[in-house]
Amino acid sequence: MQIFLEQLHQVLDQKYILTEDQDKNPYLTDWRKRYTGKALAVVLPRTAQEVAQIIRLCAINQVAVVPQGGHTGFCGGATPDSSGKQIVLNLKRMNTIREIDVANQTITVEAGCILQAIQEKAAAQDFLFPLSLGAEGSCMIGGNLATNAGGTNVLRYGNTRDLCLGLEVVTAKGEIWNGLKGLRKDNTGYDLRDLFIGSEGTLGIITAAVMKLYPLPISQWTTLVAADSVVSTITLLNLFQKRATSLLTGFEMMTQESLDLNEKHFPQMANPLKGNPPYTVLIELSDHESEAHVRQLLETILEEAFEASLITDAVIANNLAQANTFWHMREHITLAQAEEGANLKHDITIPLSALESFIEETDALVRAKFPGVRIINFGHLGDGNLHYNIAPPIGVDHKAFNLTNEKPIHELVYAQVERCQGSISAEHGVGQLKLEGLRAHKGEVAHELMKTLKRALDPQNILNPHKVVSI
Amino acid sequence: MQIFLEQLHQVLDQKYILTEDQDKNPYLTDWRKRYTGKALAVVLPRTAQEVAQIIRLCAINQVAVVPQGGHTGFCGGATPDSSGKQIVLNLKRMNTIREIDVANQTITVEAGCILQAIQEKAAAQDFLFPLSLGAEGSCMIGGNLATNAGGTNVLRYGNTRDLCLGLEVVTAKGEIWNGLKGLRKDNTGYDLRDLFIGSEGTLGIITAAVMKLYPLPISQWTTLVAADSVVSTITLLNLFQKRATSLLTGFEMMTQESLDLNEKHFPQMANPLKGNPPYTVLIELSDHESEAHVRQLLETILEEAFEASLITDAVIANNLAQANTFWHMREHITLAQAEEGANLKHDITIPLSALESFIEETDALVRAKFPGVRIINFGHLGDGNLHYNIAPPIGVDHKAFNLTNEKPIHELVYAQVERCQGSISAEHGVGQLKLEGLRAHKGEVAHELMKTLKRALDPQNILNPHKVVSI
Numbered sequence: 001m002q003i004f005l006e007q008l009h010q011v012l013d014q015k016y017i018l019t020e021d022q023d024k025n026p027y028l029t030d031w032r033k034r035y036t037g038k039a040l041a042v043v044l045p046r047t048a049q050e051v052a053q054i055i056r057l058c059a060i061n062q063v064a065v066v067p068q069g070g071h072t073g074f075c076g077g078a079t080p081d082s083s084g085k086q087i088v089l090n091l092k093r094m095n096t097i098r099e100i101d102v103a104n105q106t107i108t109v110e111a112g113c114i115l116q117a118i119q120e121k122a123a124a125q126d127f128l129f130p131l132s133l134g135a136e137g138s139c140m141i142g143g144n145l146a147t148n149a150g151g152t153n154v155l156r157y158g159n160t161r162d163l164c165l166g167l168e169v170v171t172a173k174g175e176i177w178n179g180l181k182g183l184r185k186d187n188t189g190y191d192l193r194d195l196f197i198g199s200e201g202t203l204g205i206i207t208a209a210v211m212k213l214y215p216l217p218i219s220q221w222t223t224l225v226a227a228d229s230v231v232s233t234i235t236l237l238n239l240f241q242k243r244a245t246s247l248l249t250g251f252e253m254m255t256q257e258s259l260d261l262n263e264k265h266f267p268q269m270a271n272p273l274k275g276n277p278p279y280t281v282l283i284e285l286s287d288h289e290s291e292a293h294v295r296q297l298l299e300t301i302l303e304e305a306f307e308a309s310l311i312t313d314a315v316i317a318n319n320l321a322q323a324n325t326f327w328h329m330r331e332h333i334t335l336a337q338a339e340e341g342a343n344l345k346h347d348i349t350i351p352l353s354a355l356e357s358f359i360e361e362t363d364a365l366v367r368a369k370f371p372g373v374r375i376i377n378f379g380h381l382g383d384g385n386l387h388y389n390i391a392p393p394i395g396v397d398h399k400a401f402n403l404t405n406e407k408p409i410h411e412l413v414y415a416q417v418e419r420c421q422g423s424i425s426a427e428h429g430v431g432q433l434k435l436e437g438l439r440a441h442k443g444e445v446a447h448e449l450m451k452t453l454k455r456a457l458d459p460q461n462i463l464n465p466h467k468v469v470s471i
Numbered sequence: 472m473q474i475f476l477e478q479l480h481q482v483l484d485q486k487y488i489l490t491e492d493q494d495k496n497p498y499l500t501d502w503r504k505r506y507t508g509k510a511l512a513v514v515l516p517r518t519a520q521e522v523a524q525i526i527r528l529c530a531i532n533q534v535a536v537v538p539q540g541g542h543t544g545f546c547g548g549a550t551p552d553s554s555g556k557q558i559v560l561n562l563k564r565m566n567t568i569r570e571i572d573v574a575n576q577t578i579t580v581e582a583g584c585i586l587q588a589i590q591e592k593a594a595a596q597d598f599l600f601p602l603s604l605g606a607e608g609s610c611m612i613g614g615n616l617a618t619n620a621g622g623t624n625v626l627r628y629g630n631t632r633d634l635c636l637g638l639e640v641v642t643a644k645g646e647i648w649n650g651l652k653g654l655r656k657d658n659t660g661y662d663l664r665d666l667f668i669g670s671e672g673t674l675g676i677i678t679a680a681v682m683k684l685y686p687l688p689i690s691q692w693t694t695l696v697a698a699d700s701v702v703s704t705i706t707l708l709n710l711f712q713k714r715a716t717s718l719l720t721g722f723e724m725m726t727q728e729s730l731d732l733n734e735k736h737f738p739q740m741a742n743p744l745k746g747n748p749p750y751t752v753l754i755e756l757s758d759h760e761s762e763a764h765v766r767q768l769l770e771t772i773l774e775e776a777f778e779a780s781l782i783t784d785a786v787i788a789n790n791l792a793q794a795n796t797f798w799h800m801r802e803h804i805t806l807a808q809a810e811e812g813a814n815l816k817h818d819i820t821i822p823l824s825a826l827e828s829f830i831e832e833t834d835a836l837v838r839a840k841f842p843g844v845r846i847i848n849f850g851h852l853g854d855g856n857l858h859y860n861i862a863p864p865i866g867v868d869h870k871a872f873n874l875t876n877e878k879p880i881h882e883l884v885y886a887q888v889e890r891c892q893g894s895i896s897a898e899h900g901v902g903q904l905k906l907e908g909l910r911a912h913k914g915e916v917a918h919e920l921m922k923t924l925k926r927a928l929d930p931q932n933i934l935n936p937h938k939v940v941s942i
């Protein structure tokens with residue numbers, strides 16, 4: 001390994017090869033402090049050429065490499081294992097925004113650009129870069145692409161995959177694929193781009209990307225509405241999809257128990273809807289015409305929803321500050337859960353037509369088998385994406401409860417996901433967290449196809465091994 | 472081969488294994504009659520299980536299989552070679568629409584469903600299935616997926632790839648991957664779906680798919696406008712993108728020479744804009760609110776375009792019949808070219824920011840080197856997709872001209888495409904037509920990655936060999 005480290009010095013300046021514990025440590029634990037690993041070294045390349053040279057050295061020396069951006073992932077995909085034999089390749093120095101192309105409505109960014117920096121750069125040119133998620137001040141676009149990140153704008157603009165037109169990738173051979181084209185149509189062979197997106201650094205290392213930009217909306221209106229049942233919220237969603245179509249940019253659901261927890265830890269985040277109804281839905285419309293136009297449209301649809309008894313109450317934000325408060329309420333559920341103590345999380349997607357049956361049946365099963373638990377169910381309902389989390393009964397020790405009940409609760413919830421043809425990872429990826437369960441979830445044929453692809457593109461198994469799929 | 476044919480009879484009824492010339496012939500020549508091959512047999516399975524059994528027999532007997540839908544492709548991707556040793560696997564009997572899921576806004580269709588049948592089934596339930604292209608009365612969704620078809624609605628709804636949520640695929644091993652999930656978010660491993668889409672049957676055979684549906688617009692307005700320059704059309708596009716955003720569903724450009732040709736062969740298709748301007752643009756807005764709303768928006772934007780001198784004339788269609796006439800004018804360019812005699816076609820994409828330079832420079836080079844030729848340049852400008860076709864000078868024999876000039880003209884145009892970082896196949900795919908040029912276009916690294924994928928997923932090279940990529 002000494003030889004390998006010496007070879008690295010021929011590629012990178014000494015200060016960009018971290019081997020001392022105090023220098024390495026910040027890169028060895030994820031943001032949520034759930035995973036900690038060891039590393040031979042942390043390397044900080046500045047260019048795709050440097051990344052390629054490093055990978056060639058890894059290939060020669062059989063050293064595994066863990067690519068890393070902001071290290072904000074939820075599944076341990078960017079944390080090295082405990083062997084101390086892997087290197088972490090952190091891309092934060094590759095943080096140049098290479099180009100904004102106004103006529104083509106694209107932005108070319110390096111993997112280490114912080115998401116918020118890209119949003120701000122786009123906004124300065126009167127464009128929207130729609131990818132938006134909780135970690136946007138820390139996460140990097142390379143990690144967003146590697147995990148195909150979701151977030152709150154998927155309903156209108158799609159996942160990270162849908163926002164990407166081209167990639168620059170370093171392969172397991174240490175070659176650079178320059179696929180940085182900003183084209184909306186390109187049918188020249190296999191879709192390499194989408195193969196690398198979402199592969200969590202196991203098939204190649206994304207070093208840059210061409211991303212789509214959109215015109216900035218000139219007006220947004222946000223409302224909170226109360227619904228009595230899941231089926232009402234789905235019918236309400238379909239109504240908004242039909243009437244507002246692509247003006248609908250947010251449709252987030254929060255259950256009573258989720259907002260009870262919020263209020264307990266953040267009293268200022270109490271639900272402004274009277275009596276905290278069974279289901280509170282945050283709806284956002286965005287418009288490029290005029291404030292009056294979108295406000296009128298929102299009111300018309302809400303009237304229709306009242307008449308059809310889909311909703312029982314509604315509050316429209318009067319200004320941007322109040323709209324932000326509504327969104328903060330939604331975002332604080334995550335923080336309230338952290339305050340309350342670790343719970344059992346499920347980031348799942350269910351087809352909208354099966355959502356009612358999923359929630360009713362799973363709620364009943366969970367409550368029957370684990371009396372007193374709290375079901376903190378909230379999420380991006382417009383995408384069928386629920387964060388269906390189970391907290392212990394009030395007063396019960398979280399650690400002890402989770403230790404005993406983690407396996408049976410996961411099994412129960414995931415069995416329900418399978419019954420409904422859903423996904424066990426909507427937007428957080430696989431990483432190491434969901435590696436074990438993936439074969440059963442995907443089925444033998446798909447899982448074998450994944451292994452075949454991994455073996456073909458990384459035959460030495462040096463790119464983020466034992467993440468997503470083990471070969 | 473006799474043994475193989477006998478084994479096939481254990482899978483399919485005699486009448487679905489065509490071996491007589493008169494039965495096979497309709498499957499051996501493509502729609503445009505540019506490619507003709509031979510086949511050992513044409514097989515017509517009804518289920519994914521039958522397809523899988525056939526592929527297993529092909530694998531055992533080393534027989535190559537050419538999957539086929541409506542056989543309307545432009546690049547010979549679904550035509551067998553001349554050896555007579557391949558079989559054609561036509562999917563037209565797999566034409567069941569398995570399900571429409573209203574709440575989930577999805578439709579599950581078998582590969583042999585005709586595109587128009589899917590559009591009609593969707594419309595009967597008040598949904599839009601947006602994929603729309605010239606061959607829609609004959610082409611099948613399996614072929615649309617295999618080639619990632621484009622068409623006139625890409626600007627708003629994306630390519631076929633963007634409309635697909637899940638697939639059922641028979642692999643080269645004869646296994647069935649059931650990936651028929653209707654989920655908007657699913658980050659559980661590698662993107663197998665997008666790998667099969669656009670692979671033209673060379674990595675697996677798509678037997679069914681879950682496709683997205685959209686609410687039907689309630690009003691559409693179509694206009695023709697006149698522009699003096701390419702840069703005006705691009706600025707006009709950006710203006711419409713900013714003001715109308717997703718209400719903009721069509722933005723098609725036609726040059727003066729394209730419409731001259733139209734008028735020559737179809738006088739009733741003459742340009743209604745005075746004097747047939749250098750660039751005629753067809754613009755369509757679609758709305759879910761009201762006719763008055765979208766009409767008003769269109770007029771406002773056109774006023775702004777006049778004031779900014781982006782356009783010199785405009786005609787708004789007064790009714791649906793006139794709107795259809797505008798679209799027919801656009802579509803008749805293809806027919807007018809056929810009437811005039813074969814020309815040299817280029818289905819290309821150019822980044823919008825490079826389009827002006829591409830057209831001006833390429834036009835000048837073509838006219839200088841091939842005096843008197845007519846440049847029939849038209850296309851989906853909103854996607855940067857041009858059909859940049861070269862017809863011989865008036866009075867010159869088409870066949871003789873094409874024979875002499877095909878190679879240098881293709882080389883000139885494609886060199887310009889490379890200079891502008893464009894694509895040599897925007898929406899028609901690779902098939903056999905563009906197989907040779909692909910390595911140079913993609914670059915060595917991407918082309919090797921494609922070969923690696925082909926070898927990994929089809930090691931015996933039995934799935935549509937020598938299409939897209941040769942191994």
